[in-house]
Amino acid sequence: MPIKAAVIGAGSMGNNHLALLATIPDVQIVALVDPDEQASRAAAEKHRVPAVYPDIAPMLAAERPEYVVVASPVKYHAPQAIAAFDAGAHVLVEKPLCMDLAEAEGIVAAATRAGRLFTMGFQRRQSRAFRALKRFIADGKLGAIYHSRVWGGHTMSYAWGRYHHRKDQSFGGVAAATVIHDLDALLWVIGVPEPVTVSASIFRKLDKVPDPYISFIGTAADVTVEDFAHAHVRFADGSSMSIEGNWLMHPRKRHSGFEINGVLGIGSDAPPMVELDRGRDVDPVELEHEPEPANAVLQEHVEFLAAIQGHGTPVVTFREALVVQRILVGLYESAERGGEVRV
Ligand SMILES: NC(=O)c1ccc[n+]([C@@H]2O[C@H](COP(=O)([O-])OP(=O)(O)OC[C@H]3O[C@@H](n4cnc5c(N)ncnc54)[C@H](O)[C@@H]3O)[C@@H](O)[C@H]2O)c1
Incomplete structure (x- = not known):
């Protein structure tokens, strides 16, 4: 059936x-x-x-x-x-x-x-390369992770539609809508450490430029979310993370990515995904992995439906979903209060 x-x-x-x-x-x-x-x-x-x-x-x-x-x-x-x-x-x-x-x-x-069963639309987790990097880190081959950074955004454009620019409808701007994909992927790849505090700033540039490009259904006066966000997160294991998002990024910037600093080298979302330290030099490591799925969102459904039919478990756990939510709630609270908040 x-x-x-x-x-x-x-x-x-x-x-x-x-x-x-x-x-x-x-x-x-x-x-x-x-x-x-x-x-x-x-x-x-x-x-x-x-x-x-x-x-x-x-x-x-x-x-x-x-x-x-x-x-x-x-x-x-x-x-x-x-x-x-x-x-x-x-x-x-x-x-x-x-x-x-x-x-x-x-x-x-x-x-x-x-x-x-519950899962979320975090299709970046379908990346077979990320899964290989996650295994590499879980096996201790990058050493202890002490810092990571993630950034994301668009080139000079807000998310399309009637809702993403309105905080009462969408919870947040570039951090909640766009950076969230790579933030979740990064947290998952490094093993979802327990967040303790967040200190953040947000900014909205759109309504301050003379002739803004409006990529959504509305006007600059309707915008109630941030188009820039920056946060510093401290984790219970002593590690930290830097998060940066920008919907009005200049064209030559690399739109999104993450980088992971371990005691033995660096991991990242782009090839070469691992570079191990060799004194003052680096040794790139080719991670072997299965071929990437043709469509990550389709694969997300296929995997979740398999779990519903008793094969495997959903890729997103409750705790992981809550950790992402706690960091984002903390980011907006901290930006509003102008200081570090516990999450
Ligand atoms: N996983 C991804 O890559 C990805 C990409 C885009 C959007 N999203 C997410 O998907 C969701 C929808 O975003 P979108 O870009 O499709 O927005 P959208 O603006 O294109 O569409 C939203 C739709 O929801 C409808 N709607 C409004 N109130 C509703 C209600 N009470 N019940 C049911 N429908 C209602 C609207 O009429 C509209 O048709 C958001 O959470 C967004 O963050 C995820």
Whole structure:
């Protein structure tokens, strides 16, 4: 019997999920939820979804999906994920998880109560190269990790759409929406150390430049998120991390990446992924790994569906999802207070 799946949100990511789920033979897409009737009708027609609903509750009651993909604006992630768990579904929640820590804990509690599986839209974890680097570090071959840094952003453009530039809808700007992918991948690769404090600054440049390029649906006056963020994180094991994000990055910058400083050398997301110290010289190490999946988001579904069918476990644990959320909540709290905060 195919697994009955429903997608929440008919925006750019919802459409992406629908297109990919439609290629998986074990999946039957039963419904799509979006209050924007025009968006949901267009997506349903394109991806041959048999039923559309403006709200998740009647959809869950009528369709009883076993798998729900939450790809709505962040403001709705927690109530929708909790409703889906309460209705007995396994749930993939898009990033960022939700608006604060209480909501995050509510999602974990609902999944635990229902005994259903949870994962997140962290498709960078599908990288086979990252998995090889994670094994290399777990085996102690880079030595103890004492510092890492991650950066991300866009070239002179905010995230597209009606929501990402509004804090009441999206939780945050470049840090929560864009850097989060590489932040999560980096934390996962180094073994998710326990964060203790965050000290951060954020800035918004868009409404200060004379003729800003508007890449979203709205005006500069509607923007309530940051387009630049910088944070320093201390971990319980004594290591640290630097996080930097910029949606208005200049064209020649490398958009995103991470670098890991270990006692024995450096790891990074770009080849050569490992350089071991040899005195004042370095020794590049070729990491062997399986071929990369053709589409990381598709592979994320394939892996999660396998876990739902009893093969393996979801790639994202509750603790890992909460660590990312704690760091981001800490980043915004610290920036607002102008000092270091405990997370
Ligand atoms: N994993 C990734 O690479 C990736 C990429 C882009 C977006 N995302 C995430 O996916 C989510 C959606 O982002 P997007 O870029 O598709 O946004 P979008 O603006 O393109 O679409 C959002 C859609 O949600 C609908 N919506 C609004 N309220 C809703 C509600 N209560 N219930 C259901 N639908 C509702 C809107 O009508 C719209 O169609 C966000 O969490 C975003 O961070 C993830």
